[in-house]
Amino acid sequence: MKVGILAYQGGVDEHRYMVVEACKELSISCEVVNVVEKHSASNIDALIIPGGESTTILKLMKRFGVDEVIRKSIENGLPVMGTCAGAILLAKRVKDLKTGRVLQGTLETLDMLVIRNFYGRQRESFEIDLDIQVLGEKPFRGIFIRSPAIVEVGQGVEVMARYGESYVLVRQGKVFASTFHPELSGDTRLHKYFIEFVKR
Amino acid sequence: MERLWNTHIIEVGFDKIVEFFYRMSEVADKLRQEGLYFRYGPERLPEIIRIPERGTLRVKYGFPIFQKYGVCMDVTNVEQALIAEEAGATSVMVLDKLPYDVRSSGGIARMASINRIREVMDNVTIPVMAKVRIGHYMEARILEALGIDMIDESEVLTPADEERHINKWLFKVPFVNGARNLGEALRRIYEGASMIRTKGEAGTGNVAEAVKHMRTLMNEVMVLTFMSPEDRMKKAREYGVPYELVDLVSHLRRLPVVNFAAGGIATPADAALMMWLGADGVFVGSGIFKSQDPHIRAEAIVLATSMWWSPDIVLEAQSMIDEAKSMMGIDIRKLKPEELLQVRGV
Numbered sequence: 305m306k307v308g309i310l311a312y313q314g315g316v317d318e319h320r321y322m323v324v325e326a327c328k329e330l331s332i333s334c335e336v337v338n339v340v341e342k343h344s345a346s347n348i349d350a351l352i353i354p355g356g357e358s359t360t361i362l363k364l365m366k367r368f369g370v371d372e373v374i375r376k377s378i379e380n381g382l383p384v385m386g387t388c389a390g391a392i393l394l395a396k397r398v399k400d401l402k403t404g405r406v407l408q409g410t411l412e413t414l415d416m417l418v419i420r421n422f423y424g425r426q427r428e429s430f431e432i433d434l435d436i437q438v439l440g441e442k443p444f445r446g447i448f449i450r451s452p453a454i455v456e457v458g459q460g461v462e463v464m465a466r467y468g469e470s471y472v473l474v475r476q477g478k479v480f481a482s483t484f485h486p487e488l489s490g491d492t493r494l495h496k497y498f499i500e501f502v503k504r
Numbered sequence: 505m506e507r508l509w510n511t512h513i514i515e516v517g518f519d520k521i522v523e524f525f526y527r528m529s530e531v532a533d534k535l536r537q538e539g540l541y542f543r544y545g546p547e548r549l550p551e552i553i554r555i556p557e558r559g560t561l562r563v564k565y566g567f568p569i570f571q572k573y574g575v576c577m578d579v580t581n582v583e584q585a586l587i588a589e590e591a592g593a594t595s596v597m598v599l600d601k602l603p604y605d606v607r608s609s610g611g612i613a614r615m616a617s618i619n620r621i622r623e624v625m626d627n628v629t630i631p632v633m634a635k636v637r638i639g640h641y642m643e644a645r646i647l648e649a650l651g652i653d654m655i656d657e658s659e660v661l662t663p664a665d666e667e668r669h670i671n672k673w674l675f676k677v678p679f680v681n682g683a684r685n686l687g688e689a690l691r692r693i694y695e696g697a698s699m700i701r702t703k704g705e706a707g708t709g710n711v712a713e714a715v716k717h718m719r720t721l722m723n724e725v726m727v728l729t730f731m732s733p734e735d736r737m738k739k740a741r742e743y744g745v746p747y748e749l750v751d752l753v754s755h756l757r758r759l760p761v762v763n764f765a766a767g768g769i770a771t772p773a774d775a776a777l778m779m780w781l782g783a784d785g786v787f788v789g790s791g792i793f794k795s796q797d798p799h800i801r802a803e804a805i806v807l808a809t810s811m812w813w814s815p816d817i818v819l820e821a822q823s824m825i826d827e828a829k830s831m832m833g834i835d836i837r838k839l840k841p842e843e844l845l846q847v848r849g850v
Contacts, residue, residue, distance in 0.1 A: 312810050313573040313594060321514045340811065355570045357594040357630055364592065364810055389570070400629045420629055426653035427677060429563040430556035431549070443552065449566045450631065450653070488566050490519025 305502065308348035310374075311338035312364040314356020314389060318487040323352070326495035332503065345373040350383045350502040353390030355449070355485055358398075358420070361389055362409060371411060378413050383478040383502045391481035392418050392452050414476050415458030418483075422453035422470065434484070436465040436473060439493045446472060446484035453483055505813045509722050511758040511782040518569070521760045522561050524752055544694075545673055559676025567631075567654065567678050568699040568762035571595060571785055575775070575809050576633065576764070577802060578602055578789040584798070585624045585632075591802035595631040595653070597787065598624045603660050603707030604790035604831065607843070613661040615643040618650065625651070633680070638849040639665025648677045654699070656680050659848035660706045660789075669849060672696030681849075682766065684717045686724035687743040688850055689759055694745045700759055702783075703846040704767015707790050709833030711774045713846060714767045718781045721763075728754040758782075767846070770795070770830050772808030772821035779812035796829035 307323050309316050320336045327334040339345050351374065353361075365371045378384060386394040395418040398407035402421060423430070429450055433443035446467065453470035457463060465473035465482075473482045473494075478501075486494040529545025546561040574594030579585045585596045600616045601609065615636050625632045631653035636643035638657055643664070647655050657670055659682050669692065672679040678698035683689035689700045702721070704714030728736060728750065736754060740747040752760055765778035766787035775786045786809050792798050801824075808821035836844075 311573075315569045315572065317512050317514045317572075318518050318569060321517055325517070356572075357570065357574060357592075359589060359630060360574055360592040360594050360806065360810075364807070367807070403627065403629055405629065425625075425651045426563075426567055426631065427648070427651050428558060429567065430558045431553055431560050431562055432556045433553045445553070447562050447566060449563055449570060485566065488518045488562060488569070490517055490523075 305332060305334045305349050305499070306347070307334055307336050307499075308339040308344065308351045309336060310351065310353045310361065310365070310370075310390070311340050312356070313360050315354040315387075315485065315487055319352050319354050319387075322487045322492060322495045323499070326492040326499055329492060330496055330499060332499060334499075339370065341368055342370060342373050345370050346377065348382070350385070350498070351377070353384065353386040353393055354487070355388030355390060358389040358392040358407065362393060362407070365393075366409060371409070375411055375413065378411070378479060381478060383498070384413075385480040385482070385498050387482050387485055387487065388449070388451055391454065391483050392420060394479060394481050395454075396458075414474070414479055414481055415461055416454050416471075416474060416481070417456040418452045419455055420452045421450060422455070423448060423451060426450055432467060434465050434467060434472060436494070438464060438497060444486070444491055444493065445489045447488045448484050451483045454481070505780070505815065507782060507813075508780055509726065509782045511722070511763070511784070516756055518565070519562075521752075521756070522565060524748075524760070525561055528746065528748055544671065564678040564698045565761060568680070571631075571764075572762060573810050574785045575806050576785070576787045577792055578787070579624065579793065581620065582623050582627045584793055585628050587799055588792075588802055589628045589630050591799065592806035593630060593802065594785070595633055596624060596628060597633045597635065597656060599635065602790040602794055603845075604709070604794050605707075606660060607707045607834070615640070615647070615661070618646070621647075621650065621652065635661055636670075637661040638663040639668050639670060641670055644670055644675060648675055652677060654678050654680055657697075657849075658682065659703055659845050663848050669695050672698075680764070682846075683721065684846055685720045686728075686753070689721060689763075690743050690745045690749055690753070693759070693761060694749060697761065699762045699764065701764040701766040701787055704765070704769070705836050705839075706767045706845050707834070708768050708836055708839075709770040709791060709794070709831040710768045710836055711770070711777065712768065713836060714765050714769060714778060715781065717767075717846075718765055718778060718783060722782050725753055725758060729757055769805075770833065771801075771825060771827075772804045772818060775805045776808045776812035776818045776821075779809060785809060790831055794831040797825060801825050801829075
């Protein structure tokens with residue numbers, strides 16, 4: 305299996321580590337590649353969009369025309385997991401809490417409204433144990449760093465986990481988005497779930 | 505293009521590094537409960553967290569992870585901050601004066617005006633950092649209360665304590681500190697820094713010192729990995745940090761926290777050079793807003809930092825700027841010893 309990670313900026317190496325660990329545990333042979341240019345964006349079995357600054361990643365992605373390639377691949381059934389900034393980039397509608405600014409030109413594949421910096425600044429960043437039914441009884445440590453929130457989802461979007469009034473893990477078709485950072489938790493269950501989903 | 509040193513390869517997960525620091529403070533934690541010890545480590549967490557826990561080690565060490573391969577830019581007002589955000593900066597550092605002006609104006613350099621910082625915080629969506637004087641707990645408390653995203657305990661400002669740094673474990677907000685070598689870096693990490701940057705020589709537009717500091721640090725890390733345990737013990741005593749921390753570094757073959765380059769970076773090529781030398785990202789101070797082409801230069805440096813490994817893209821970035829418009833710069837050899845900023849806070 306060939307897993308691509310959008311590698312302009314942010315937690316790229318941390319995701320690579322978790323994908324490799326998850327595949328080891330599942331005894332699946334896998335290759336992890338960095339996606340940065342058009343040719344590296346095609347020919348992959350799955351894509352991970354890591355956390356980082358969404359404005360930075362979006363700008364670089366557009367510069368290289370990679371957003372178009374990814375949008376098409378998703379239409380053709382490419383499984384994608386976006387975490388934090390990745391969730392922002394996948395969303396149809398994005399707004400910033402404080403400045404009210406709308407972020408335009410995202411991949412617009414997941415039918416949801418995402419509010420950037422929803423929980424506040426770094427001071428308000430937090431850890432909490434989440435209940436994610438598909439991962440079993442044991443709670444999953446959610447690490448939220450200046451994280452956005454999913455506040456509205458369209459029909460056809462499955463909510464997999466929530467925190468308070470907001471949604472933190474959702475799925476539409478083959479596209480997953482989390483507002484927390486599973487790659488920092490040391491818990492490979494979500495990565496394993498995604499890889500097994502891709503395999504199916 | 506390959507890195508000079510494979511500092512980006514992660515063979516030990518983020519969580520195991522965090523666990524290491526929690527474990528290290530476990531004994532002290534127990535002793536403290538008996539009233540025997542001063543807090544010098546992270547506070548332990550409950551097994552299950554049902555009410556949000558803020559300012560934890562995962563959150564503090566995690567914040568810089570999402571700055572990796574990015575550029576933090578020094579700005580002095582909202583207008584510059586918006587230019588930086590538009591150009592793709594991953595964060596901004598608010599100052600009253602750019603390091604170059606700190607140098608030329610002389611006098612005491614202190615924390616930036618609160619109103620200036622607040623204004624920037626209200627107008628950009630990316631993280632905002634600010635500097636405090638070395639050892640100035642109250643400037644740091646003020647910025648923490650203001651809600652700044654990261655504090656730079658910086659040698660660019662005039663030190664408030666000439667012999668001690670802030671005990672950063674006492675804060676919920678993450679700190680970044682400068683270092684010229686592995687000893688300085690590990691002492692800062694042991695004091696609770698969540699991120700390290702090279703000191704370089706700020707405000708000179710000369711990357712030579714940043715190169716020297718990054719190479720020194722990386723060399724010292726590599727040397728550790730081949731050392732006998734006895735020699736590592738000796739190193740730990742020399743550095744003034746626990747043996748376990750030295751051992752962790754030799755095992756990771758890199759610093760356990762994110763490590764940026766700073767001090768004198770002025771062009772896309774400078775940024776790419778620092779990335780090749782093993783930096784996780786860069787801070788650009790005077791280099792952008794002391795040049796004649798800040799808009800395009802900011803964008804070019806972002807591009808070169810993210811894609812430093814591709815000569816074609818670095819060429820593209822470098823062609824966006826005009827060398828005639830680069831900041832003039834200062835020859836470090838012409839500075840008097842007392843004008844060097846990097847010797848502050850060892």
